[in-house]
Amino acid sequence: MTDEEIYTTEPVEPTPDPEPEQAPVEVISVGELLDRLAGEDSQEPEESAGExxxxxxxxxxxxxxxxxxLWDTPIQVIGMDEALRHLRTIVAQTEPHPAMTTDFADYTVxxxxxxxxxxxxxxxxxxxxxxxGFAWLR
Structure with missing residues (x-):
């Protein structure tokens, strides 16, 4: 074998896929189509004359x-009472504490x-x- 081997191939032509046979199409006019559609809607089960x-x-x-x-109806949120209680606690804790009149027990950490x-x-x-001021005593 040599280093330079030449390979030749012939191009392969793809075979066309066989087309499936289609059912024949019935061509109708617009008026006939409307009549058919109206006929399907107007078909009702036959009723007996006695019943x-x-x-x-x-x-x-x-x-x-x-x-x-809906706009006028109040919305009830589950857990809102706990949130309001927590909010009241926060507001109570953040109220100003006058320094001279507040007990030490009322201060937060x-x-x-x-x-x-x-x-x-x-x-x-x-x-x-x-x-x-008293440096001169030394």
Whole structure:
């Protein structure tokens, strides 16, 4: 075998798929088509002359409440009472606490920590001033 081998192939032509045979189409005019459609709608079961046809009661569909009725109706959300109770608690906790009239028991934890931080900063500033003022005693 050599490195250069030449392969030749003949092009293959695709075979056409056999077309399925179609049923013959009946061509009718528009008027005849309308007559056929009208005839299908007007065909009713034959009634015997002695028996009157029983009319079936028409099904009444309830349209439901109108938009205005739905708009005026209050919506009840499940769990809303718990949310309102929680909201009242938040509002009660965030009401302003006058510093001179509020008991320490009424402060929240974060308010108490901020108060302690403020007091410690105030005390540190007072101590620095006293040390600076009495520096001559050393």
């Amino acid at each position: 009157p046809a029983e009319e079936e009661p028409a099904e009444v569909i309830d349209p439901g409440p109108s938009f205005q009725e 974060s308010e108490a920590l901020l108060l302690l931080l403020l007091l410690s900063a105030f005390m540190a500033a007072c101590i620095k001033m006293l040390k600076g």
